[in-house]
Amino acid sequence: MSTLLADVHGCHECDATVYGFERAPDREGYLKFPATIGAVGPATLLFVGINPYRTVRNELLYEEAMASLDAFGTLAGNREPHPGSTSTPYIRRHIPGERRRYGREPFYDQYMEVIKGVWEEDTAFEEHAVATELYLCSTVGIGNRAFVSASLCAARFFARTFAQVLPKAVITVGARRRV
Ligand SMILES: [Zn+2]
Numbered sequence: 001m002s003t004l005l006a007d008v009h010g011c012h013e014c015d016a017t018v019y020g021f022e023r024a025p026d027r028e029g030y031l032k033f034p035a036t037i038g039a040v041g042p043a044t045l046l047f048v049g050i051n052p053y054r055t056v057r058n059e060l061l062y063e064e065a066m067a068s069l070d071a072f073g074t075l076a077g078n079r080e081p082h083p084g085s086t087s088t089p090y091i092r093r094h095i096p097g098e099r100r101r102y103g104r105e106p107f108y109d110q111y112m113e114v115i116k117g118v119w120e121e122d123t124a125f126e127e128h129a130v131a132t133e134l135y136l137c138s139t140v141g142i143g144n145r146a147f148v149s150a151s152l153c154a155a156r157f158f159a160r161t162f163a164q165v166l167p168k169a170v171i172t173v174g175a176r177r178r179v
Contacts, residue, residue, distance in 0.1 A: 004035055004036070004157065004160050004161065004164060005034055005035070005069065005072060005073055005076055006069055007156075007157070008029075008032070008034055008035045008072075008136055008153075008157055009029050009034070009066070009069055009072045010027075010028050010029045011029055011030070011032075011136075011137075011153070011156065011157075012028055012029050012030050013152050013156065014030065014135070014137045014151075014152045014153060015152070016030070019135075019137070019139055020139055020140065021137040021138070021139065022140075024062070024063060024066035024067070025063060025066075027066050027067075029066060030137040030138070031054065031059075031062040031063065031066055031137070031138050032052065032062070032066070032136045032137045032138050032153075033052045033065070033075070033133055033136050033138065034065075034072055034073075034075055034076035034136070035076075035132055035136060035157045035158075035160070035161045035164075036076055036130045036131070036132055036161060036164065036165060037075060037076055037078055037090060037091060037130065037131045037132070038078050038091065038125050038126040038129050038130040038131055039126050039127070039128065039129065039130050039165070040076070040077060040126075041164065041165075042164070042165060042166040042167075043126075043128055043129050043130045043165050043166075043167060044128045044129065044167060044168045044169065045114070045115075045118075045128055045129040045130070045167055045168070045169055045170075045171060046129070046130050046131075046132065046161075046162070046165050046167035046169070046170045046171070047111050047114075047129060047130070047131045047132070047170075047171050047172075047173060048132055048133070048134065048170060048171070048172045048173065049107075049131065049132070049133045049134070049173045049174055050133060050134050050135065050173075050174040051133055051134065051135040051137075051138070051139060051174075052133055052135075052136070052138040052139075053138060053139055053140065054138045054139070054140050055140075057102075057104075058102070058103070058105065060082070060102055061075075061080070061081070061082070061102060061103055062138055064081045064082055064083075065081045067081070074086055075090060077126065078090050078091055078124075078125055078126040080102065080103045082102055082103065085102075085103075088103065089124060089125065089126070090103055090105070091105070091108045091111060091112070091125040091126075091131060092108075092112070092124075092125065093112050093116075093122075094106075094109065108125075108131075110173070111125065111129070111131060111173075112125065114129075114171065115128065115129060130161075130165045130167070132158070132161050132165075133153070134151045134153065134154045134158070135151050135153050135154070136153040136157065137153055
């Protein structure tokens with residue numbers, strides 16, 4: 001098991017008073033994403049987002065991912081950590097009009113567009129790519145936090161993430177909130 005995975009899972013070093021990060025139920029670590037979702041080792045593409053956010057629609061995903069290191073690893077391997085659907089890819093191509101449900105995340109449609117453009121229509125995300133975030137710790141809602149200071153998640157884990165993925169190209173996604 002990757003120590004990067006375990007180190008991220010247990011991490012609660014970020015400043016919760018500034019950003020409102022919350023611990024997972026019965027866990028030390030904050031509700032967050034693994035440093036890598038997709039390929040388990042090196043990959044051609046590394047997508048870098050800013051921060052995963054929780055809503056009533058996806059909060060169960062975070063709780064189940066944080067419930068154990070195994071579940072966290074399931075999500076890192078791009079599978080839903082939900083008991084009973086652990087064979088369903090998390091970052092995946094969606095059917096037009098697909099109902100919003102656990103793990104259905106329209107944000108990743110743009111990632112899959114890139115995968116489709118570079119490879120084939122049915123290429124799986126984890127075949128060639130990894131998704132990470134500058135802040136792995138999640139916040140509630142979209143854009144309700146101004147990330148103006150340096151990310152401790154990135155300071156602790158981004159170099160290790162990059163060294164694991166060894167991407168040929170990095171694609172950054174998102175923008176800081178304008179004030
Ligand atoms: Zn953090």
